Amino acid sequence: GAVVSQHPSWVICKSGTSVKIECRSLDFQATTMFWYRQFPKQSLMLMATSNEGSKATYEQGVEKDKFLINHASLTLSTLTVTSAHPEDSSFYICSARGSGSSVHEQFFGPGTRLTVL
Amino acid sequence: QKEVEQNSGPLSVPEGAIASLNCTYSDRGSQSFFWYRQYSGKSPELIMFIYSNGDKEDGRFTAQLNKASQYVSLLIRDSQPSDSATYLCAGGDSGGYQKVTFGIGTKLQVIP
Numbered sequence: 001g002a003v004v005s006q007h008p009s010w011v012i013c014k015s016g017t018s019v020k021i022e023c024r025s026l027d028f029q030a031t032t033m034f035w036y037r038q039f040p041k042q043s044l045m046l047m048a049t050s051n052e053g054s055k056a057t058y059e060q061g062v063e064k065d066k067f068l069i070n071h072a073s074l075t076l077s078t079l080t081v082t083s084a085h086p087e088d089s090s091f092y093i094c095s096a097r098g099s100g101s102s103v104h105e106q107f108f109g110p111g112t113r114l115t116v117l
Numbered sequence: 118q119k120e121v122e123q124n125s126g127p128l129s130v131p132e133g134a135i136a137s138l139n140c141t142y143s144d145r146g147s148q149s150f151f152w153y154r155q156y157s158g159k160s161p162e163l164i165m166f167i168y169s170n171g172d173k174e175d176g177r178f179t180a181q182l183n184k185a186s187q188y189v190s191l192l193i194r195d196s197q198p199s200d201s202a203t204y205l206c207a208g209g210d211s212g213g214y215q216k217v218t219f220g221i222g223t224k225l226q227v228i229p
Contacts, residue, residue, distance in 0.1 A: 043121075
């Protein structure tokens with residue numbers, strides 16, 4: 001199956017700093033990438049959808065100026081959490097889909113655990 | 118607000134028994150449904166997807182969809198301790214954007 005990687009797998013940062021998370025599709029071209037956030041004992045919540053070369057579409061309630069998403073190539077999307085605060089501590093997961101793929105062909109990365117002190 | 122509802126559990130079953138996981142959804146236009154397994158601290162992995170009413174079987178897993186009742190289920194036969202995980206039900210968006218809405222997940226514990 002298709003492989004999606006995320007880097008870093010975990011990160012600890014101080015409040016007020018910015019953190020960048022990378023999501024890469026290793027063996028296919030990801031025309032669409034999704035960014036999710038999961039708090040403990042809660043479901044995955046979609047934050048935004050990004051299409052290569054276009055601006056990301058953010059879900060209601062997600063601050064686009066705080067969570068910057070760039071999908072500049074068919075294999076890489078980045079999520080930058082700007083001025084992170086402790087309430088941003090969460091498990092961030094990306095998923096990727098190739099052009100023409102069915103809905104179920106959404107491949108998840110391993111996730112990045114962010115802890116903001 | 119499109120919702121996918123699941124009982125968070127935990128659901129405990131003895132090894133070898135059938136585990137039955139249930140899910141309801143609010144988006145009547147949704148056409149695709151998914152079951153994901155998520156181990157603690159890991160990202161979800163797709164177990165089953167189903168698009169049509171009725172049953173779909175894959176090995177020990179059977180997904181059932183009833184669009185009239187807006188109900189999806191997953192049966193796991195001959196449950197194994199390795200099946201212990203959280204099972205997330207998800208529904209595809211009817212708006213054509215191919216987004217997926219996840220339920221909270223049901224924690225399954227298979228007791229040896």
